[in-house]
Amino acid sequence: xxxxxxxxxxxxxxxxxxxxxxxxxxxxxxxxxxxxxxxxxxxxxxxxxxxxxxxxxxxxxxxxxxxxxxxxxxxxxxxxxxxxxxxxxxxxxxxxxxxxxxxxxxxxxxxxxxxxxxxxxxxxxxxxxxxxxxxxxxxxxxxxxxxxxxxxxxxxxxxxxxxxxxxxxxxxxxxxxxxxxxxxxxxxxxxxxxxxxxxxxxxxxxxxxxxxxxxxxxxxxxxxxxxxxxxxxxxxxxxxxxxxxxxxxxxxxxxxxxxxxxxxxxxxxxxxxxxxxxxxxxxxxxxxxxxxxxxxxxxxxxxxxxxxxxxxxxxxxxxxxxxxxxxxxxxxxxxxxxxxxxxxxxxxxxxxxxxxxxxxxxxxxxxx
Ligand SMILES: CNc1ncnc2c1ncn2[C@@H]1O[C@H](COP(=O)(O)O)[C@@H](O)[C@H]1O
Ligand SMILES: [Zn+2]
Numbered sequence: 001x002x003x004x005x006x007x008x009x010x011x012x013x014x015x016x017x018x019x020x021x022x023x024x025x026x027x028x029x030x031x032x033x034x035x036x037x038x039x040x041x042x043x044x045x046x047x048x049x050x051x052x053x054x055x056x057x058x059x060x061x062x063x064x065x066x067x068x069x070x071x072x073x074x075x076x077x078x079x080x081x082x083x084x085x086x087x088x089x090x091x092x093x094x095x096x097x098x099x100x101x102x103x104x105x106x107x108x109x110x111x112x113x114x115x116x117x118x119x120x121x122x123x124x125x126x127x128x129x130x131x132x133x134x135x136x137x138x139x140x141x142x143x144x145x146x147x148x149x150x151x152x153x154x155x156x157x158x159x160x161x162x163x164x165x166x167x168x169x170x171x172x173x174x175x176x177x178x179x180x181x182x183x184x185x186x187x188x189x190x191x192x193x194x195x196x197x198x199x200x201x202x203x204x205x206x207x208x209x210x211x212x213x214x215x216x217x218x219x220x221x222x223x224x225x226x227x228x229x230x231x232x233x234x235x236x237x238x239x240x241x242x243x244x245x246x247x248x249x250x251x252x253x254x255x256x257x258x259x260x261x262x263x264x265x266x267x268x269x270x271x272x273x274x275x276x277x278x279x280x281x282x283x284x285x286x287x288x289x290x291x292x293x294x295x296x297x298x299x300x301x302x303x304x305x306x307x308x309x310x311x312x313x314x315x316x317x318x319x320x321x322x323x324x325x326x327x328x329x330x331x332x333x334x335x336x337x338x339x340x341x342x343x344x345x346x347x348x349x350x351x352x353x354x355x356x357x358x359x360x361x362x363x364x365x366x367x368x
Pocket of ligand 2: 034036304
């Protein structure tokens with residue numbers, strides 16, 4: 001079955017899905033490849049973290065209005081970057097980072113995410129070193145493999161480009177060090193953060209170093225309009241690209257970028273709600289996912305910051321299915337194809353594929 005069927009064909013097959021535990025898309029095994037740790041914290045987890053901090057602030061305790069963007073609210077990306085700074089207040093010690101990591105893993109496991117790549121930028125302060133930050137995440141992932149055996153979790157070390165190249169150098173060395181020490185957990189690097197005031201290409205040598213050490217690379221690109229930078233990133237050929245909103249002709253006047261994407265077939269990590277609430281797309285209908293489907297280009301559906309954007313992986317699947325009139329069977333295929341884009345090892349990929357196939361055979365009622 002092709003994803004590029006006509007809208008009418010798809011519409012006639014669309015199964016309406018409710019967003020509850022019984023929803024087929026809740027039950028569907030899913031893959032999450034673009035989740036920032038601190039942006040993924042639920043309101044409940046933020047409140048618990050605040051209560052664990054001896055000097056926690058009331059502002060953080062009442063995380064509701066301040067930190068999470070509600071149903072019909074729209075913000076700018078700049079607003080989002082301010083929100084992340086506030087959330088960092090409740091994860092400023094190793095034990096809090098460890099608690100936060102476990103809570104996020106649990107949340108994803110609850111909605112049948114079977115494979116999760118978490119990403120985060122290591123920070124240091126009076127209470128922790130960057131090494132302790134990474135160690136806290138790795139040990140949370142290791143302990144979760146016992147507490148939450150249904151989900152496999154990997155970690156990508158993020159460069160926050162707004163912090164400059166010198167800091168990125170430190171982060172890259174740290175990433176390589178922990179990749180060597182924990183090859184089965186620390187599998188890749190990401191570049192994210194506020195893109196204002198820096199050029200992606202200034203970080204390519206560092207990302208190449210990580211790649212030479214055996215790590216896979218994902219880069220946030222074309223989240224905002226910047227054709228020159230987007231072309232640089234496409235030519236660098238990261239294993240995946242975060243967003244890619246301003247590549248297809250919907251949002252971009254430069255056809256070369258789409259040609260490059262078609263040639264290189266770099267999978268895009270698609271984050272529907274993030275793009276709408278961050279104000280980079282006007283509506284779900286205008287989202288570039290429609291082009292990726294019709295052009296049969298590789299992509300994966302992700303949450304980005306499910307806490308801040310008040311979403312979940314199931315909700316993102318629901319939105320994609322509803323907006324682009326996709327059946328449960330087509331959503332299963334999107335989820336299944338995402339396995340090819342994980343940074344985890346080949347043996348894991350083939351095990352996940354087997355699991356997906358068995359799930360389909362064992363749950364025929366979900367596809368009716
Ligand atoms: C909405 N679109 C986005 N664009 C770019 N970078 C983003 C982002 N969403 C999150 N981040 C990056 O992830 C950090 C929060 O998680 P961690 O503290 O690393 O776990 C943010 O500070 C930013 O650097
Ligand atoms: Zn992101």
